[in-house]
Amino acid sequence: MVLLGLPLLTFAVFLPALACGFINYDDGVYIWDNRFVIAGLTPKSIHWAFTTNFQSNWHPLTWLSLMLDAELFGMKPAGFHFTNLLLHSANVAMLALGLRAMTGSLWRSALAAALFAVHPLRVESVVWASERKDVLSTALGLLALLAYVRFARAPSWRRMALVVLPYALSLAAKPMLVSFPLLLLLLDCWPMRRWREAGSPDELPTFPRTPPRLLFLEKLPLFALALASCVVTIIAANQGDTFRPLSQFGLGARLGNAMVSTATYVGTTLWPHDLALLYPWAPYQPMPKVALAAGVMLTITLGTLLLARRRPQAAVGWLWFLIALLPVVGILHVGRQSMADRYTYVPGIGLAIAFAWLLPEAGRSRAFRAATVVGCLAILTAMVAATRLQITHWRDAATIARRTLSLTHDNYMVHTLLGSALLREGKYTDAADQLRIALQLQPGYAVAHSNLADAEMALDARDSKGLVELHLRRAMQLQPDNLRYLGSLADLKVYQGQFDEAEAHYRRALAIDPTYAEAANNLAVLLEKRGRAAEAIPFYELSLRHEPRYASAHGNFGLLLLRLGRYDEAIAHFKAVLEVEPGDAVTRKRIGLAEELKHAPATTEPGGPEGNPG
Secondary structure (H helix, E strand, O other): OHHHHHHHHHHHHOHHHHHOOOOOOOHHHHHHOOHHHHHOOOHHHHHHHHHOOHHHOOOHHHHHHHHHHHHHHOOOHHHHHHHHHHHHHHHHHHHHHHHHHHHOOHHHHHHHHHHHHHOHHHHHHHHOHHHHHHHHHHHHHHHHHHHHHHHHHOOOHHHHHHHHHHHHHHHHHOHHHHHHHHHHHHHHHOOOOOOOOOOOOOOOOOOOOOOHHHHHHOOHHHHHHHHHHHHHHHHHHHHOOOEOOOOOOOHHHHHHHHHHHHHHHHHHHHOOOOOOOOEEOOOOOOHHHHHHHHHHHHHHHHHHHHOOOOOHHHHHHHHHHHHHHHHHOOOOOEOOEEEOHHHHOOHHHHHHHHHHHHHHHHOOOHHHHHHHHHHHHHHHHHHHHHHHHHHHHOOOHHHHHHHHHHHOOOOHHHHHHHHHHHHHOOOHHHHHHHHHHHHHHOOOOHHHHHHHHHHHHHHOOOOOOOHHHHHHHHHHHHOOOOHHHHHHHHHHHHHOOOHHHHHHHHHHHHHHOOOOHHHHHHHHHHHHHOOOHHHHHHHHHHHHHHOOOOHHHHHHHHHHHHHOOOHHHHHHHHHHHHHHOOOOHHHHHHHHHHHHHHHOOOOOOOOOOOOOOO
């Protein structure tokens, strides 16, 4: 009952997450603005999931899980948060079951799982919809761990295959667990004690003693998968713009940041406070700060190793924390952050284990044990309160951005995030102010230029000062093949009546990505406006071939077919609009008009394509 109650407690604690919205930092490219995810589990989307390195990552299972949510819930944020919450609750249950199976201790296993479950550092991984990869990869990794416990009791290659499969799937969701084979070697030492001297007393005789050489050999398939995952991850990162070469961030700066961030993770685990969405990279950490952090890390490491014979739990928990953190500590640096709360999701398990097994053993008197129970309950209660408070900061993009800006300095990415959020809310002046601050801090940030162009366009539709075009062209200088910037500049040129240049931009976008349905639709609208309807037809067909549920393209193509007298085809496209937007009254009227024209041709002019392209 205790172990079953843990996932229910976890679900209850994180329940307010269901009221949170999407965050316009990755949630757009991962979910609500990703045409493959929006389309759901189609053959084309599934193929894309396995072949793309989009966002500098190869994680097909994460894409598939998001596509499944889109199938089940549409674009409702609550559905995506619900799945994250289910996965986190399952992780808590599997962690508790695994620890119980390895140690035989019910209450310590439950305490470790509870500490992991409700800690405020978990909020980012659970409440941020895009971090599906964290909770999904960990779920599959813990499934592999449960299979490994079964293997360790009676080793066989068939049982090892049941470890390898979920581990491979875990790496296909996120390569966070590349250190998994090393973590299993730690568990071989304690609590399973497979790696022990002959003649030493058995804590759990159900795990037979195994020669060290064999412990390594049996894990060769896992090491091979980890190595392959590292290679794929580096290739994917190099193909994007998030991988930072040593020439940009030197090794000394990376080591200093690794020391400071690791010590900070320990500090925020013990005292969770000032948790932010993005901690900006600092080129150089002050040497006294690095030295202090290194001293703390060295002291804890030496202390736990000296106690390893009498208290192996401390050494195993601490080394789990350090080893699990290695892939994200910043030596191979990806992104613009110096650290991230989500990076503690798997490493935090080690600290929870160390605490849960050391604290109850600190005294043996009944009074001390009672005090320990009360103290643990107080800690868990405080964590629940802090986690609930942290969830409120993730209510929407503007809230978490303002919270982060109150805790960090010179954070141009979060100023951009806030500006983008305000832009979506129609607060154009405030949005422009935030985006200008971002560009003062980082003049070469293309996203801020593009978003500021949108804000300037909203504030001055005539673009009398030319600021919209200025910022769009600057964004394109920084990222020449960015489809969004090309499309926005083409839309601007249509608005300005410069159709030749607009057409050239749309065609360039389609040359870069022939599946870019929006550019194909907008080019078709432009050609139709220029009296070249016959040329527009193939581009409408191209758009709908790649986006069968693209309502605007169906509507525009339907109007063109209506004018051409192809009434049955026009009606079919109008009905396709209603499948996506059932409440569209204008489209229903168009169907009625097409039916009238089909049976009794009239002189009624059905009109042209709607609005400006884009």
